[in-house]
Amino acid sequence: MHPATAAEAEVAADLAAVRPELGARYSAELPGARAAVLTRLWRALTHEPLPWVTGRDRGRDGLTLRLADGRRLHGPHPDPYATSPYVTAVRLDEVAHDGPAPLMADLAVPHGAAFAAELGHSVASLALSRAGQPPRSEEWPAHGWQWEQRVVDGHPYHPNCRSRPGFSVAEQLAYGPEHRPVVELGLMPVPVAECLVAGAWPEGMRDGGRLLIPVHPWQAAHVLKMPAAEGISAHPLMSLRTLAVPGGPHVKTALSARLTSSVRDISVRSIALSATLSAFAESLAARTDGLLHVTRTLGAATANSPDLAAVLRESPDAYAAPGEHVVPVAALAATGLPGSPGWLADFARLALTVGLRLLELGVALEAHGQNLLVVVSATGAPLRLVYRDLADVRVSPARLARHGVPVPELTGRVVTDDVTTLRRKLFGSLVAGALAGAAGSGEALRAALETAVQDLPRTPDLGALREEPLPVKALTLMRLSPGVSGDQWAELPNPLAWTRFEAGRP
Template sequence: MDRVDLILPGDDVAARADAYAVAPLLNCLIREVAEPLPADGEGDRRVYRLPGGGRLLRVRDGRRPAAPEVCVDGAWHRVGHTELVKLVADELRRHTGLSNGDLPTEMTDSRDAVAALLTARARATAPGDPYLRSEQSLLTGHPYHPAPKARGGGPAAGWLPYAPEAHARFPLVLLGVRADEAVEEGDTSALDALGAAPPGYRLLPAHPWQLDLAARDLAPAFADGRLVRLGTTTCDVWPTAAVRTVYEPRRDLFLKFSLDVRITNDIRRLWHHDLRRLPRTDAAATRAFAASKGPAAWLGDRGYRTASFAFEELAVLVRDGLRGHLLPGATPLLAAGLAEGFDGSPLAAARDPETWWEAYLRQVVPPVLGAFADHDVVLEAHLQNTLVAVDADGTPVQALFRDAEGVKLLPDVSRAAGWERLVYCLVVNHLTEIAAALAEHHPGLDPWPAARRELARHDLPEIAELLTAPTLPGKTNLLLRWTGADGAAARYLPLPNPLASA
């Protein structure tokens, strides 16, 4: 990755980037591999044994662990991100018996990406719209992934113009695809409002970063006229937290593109098999929310358009906007942004955190459980797929869910597997992080009794076990990436269940 101009005068960007990158890597190591040792009177420090080599690791405890130290010859020595990557790689080789040359590089790329983002943010203006600000707030990103900000290892100049964390905004490239080569399914009429295609062609917007990545493969189609360039959109789009999904506020339109870059666990293409199953999963989720009695909403994936000769590379998915679903006067916010923190977050400013948390649970939990219980729909209700709308006082009044690509249906998956996925996404990934962020801002708050009460209101046979089981399923992103497993092949390990102790 390009390391040029990462350090700002008077601001140690390198140290801040290290701190951002160390926290999720430590979270992974502690969750998946390390063995906690009894507290030894070190205050906010916890000591762990790394079983592969027997080394001792000490960290500053908390939601975002920090300041890692390794014991050498009886003395503690501080390690930075570079040394921590080497330590983790060596431990995983010992722990699994496998080698992996790619993941350490991704960890370093992730850290360097954070440094580039910090530099870019210092020169950028955050969006005034609190919704967009929440979508573009994720400097840490997934708190339990070893390389949450990796961008494929390319030079920063290639991806920074499209980075939500750098408060980017940009026009889309408009292409014309010859009509006999165009492929579409569902309602894609919103695409035609973005520009005009010449006779014999269909309009096809493209993400400029993806066009750069796929340039060599697409060159023959431009040469023989199957594709033509038509300029750019007159309005900028804003990249959301997912990077490849953008929002055009004036038209209230979300568009999701393929992006041939690994972000967290997967290459972010719109895969052919996922696009083919999308109408079915989206229709099931739409029916579930139409039958719901509360204000919750589903942002439907209306349809897609692409080119037959570049089906995945040029696919664009049209998603519902916000305005037709939002309660009057409500402001939507990304749940992941609430967990990470951003200027103006109502989570941090809540005057009565207990009441705020109860309202949050009341909006988020029932739609997810209702879709499962009544419609056999397993929503991927993690932090990045959930928007929580608040009223003028900052109180949660509505939840909106998105991403039919991540929806599972029963009996395509077993009920047990669907429930495990639901519990991981909703409770472990989502509620645990919001609860921890709330408790961090409001010391003394115990969020779990309220969560237990909300879950207990729902008549599902699995709820009783959820509230009493000693453990919950935690996804093992570090081991998944180290062993080269497919990103969709989630592997879980048991984590202490805070609902049982509440």
């Protein structure tokens, strides 16, 4: 059986056993899920530096990829910033494909079989996620975690947007934020002497000489393979491994599963640096004239293992005044606000003002739609930004010193003075990620950016943003390169590089 058909059939069989009432809706959602994942895959095939794509030819009726084995792959003109599923089929020589997994399997490229299986699971899990949705309410949520649970389709550009290998249907329903469960985090007791602790670990998570480390139930069952004492009821957020405790902090748990691209554990190094990074980021945010808040790391602990660790963070809701809402950028589509060109321009101006200011000072945020949140007024006007999760920022000692900013004691990949690395981190996440995802198309992104950059300080970083191709992580190339460590990059056409950006035209 074909990998895509196998994944879809497997989910259907499991669903019949655990939630039979969703079976018909799941089947009805499959065609749309295939198109959504195929659209993401087509973006990668048309723009990433894949070694087996030897040429790309634009024609009146679309784009043709020349493959190293002599075959041709034809599809519609690509818009690398589109979030709507506009690709319903592509043609490999004379064979039409409407599913991403069969296409990847038939391409027969190195490591393609494993990736095809992931794509099949992405389609099946996406259909499952869509099948379980209630009618959309026009009323805005009262809690931040409810905004996060409105993000049904996952990453707007990654073909593995909903791939959750290792999770059964029952586990997806029990732990996936889009299914709106309450998750019971376990508490694993570990002697203090065996732990690395940063910040202040709360007394309520101590038992004499032991720390009680929050553990995700999937992690306890599949990785630690030991039961954890009942502990904390919480609501899962977009990342699945981070959960909101009602009236309390956000708890980032170790979750050693491959979700989208990465294995979700918590490195010992990140625990060691967490308190230093948190204090540094808080002091740096003070230089943005109140336009940015960074959620503080309250405490972090690890039993000297990436598989047993947790980070306690301040809730972004702490930065909302009465009547305001804190909305993750990835959830903006649920508000209806990005549909206004004026709103998009205002939001882009706010985000670029903050991002470029920090970059000039020496810090590149990984400001994608999950890490970046916007505080909006009761009428929806963008007021301020909130940033969370400092593990993947980049810090330039040279830039900090040039501006008289004390250099924190940091080590490892967080520290770099390489201009390309710094710009890739910010531009790839904020512009080609968060802003593009909110805009939903190249034309809408172009219009918002053109207005937003007019009043920004003219710095070398802004010059690069205006004139050079936009960097973006080559997510599919990375999945097809299991022996290559670190990020790999692609370049997307820059909407600001032309006076008129005609997305999707030859």
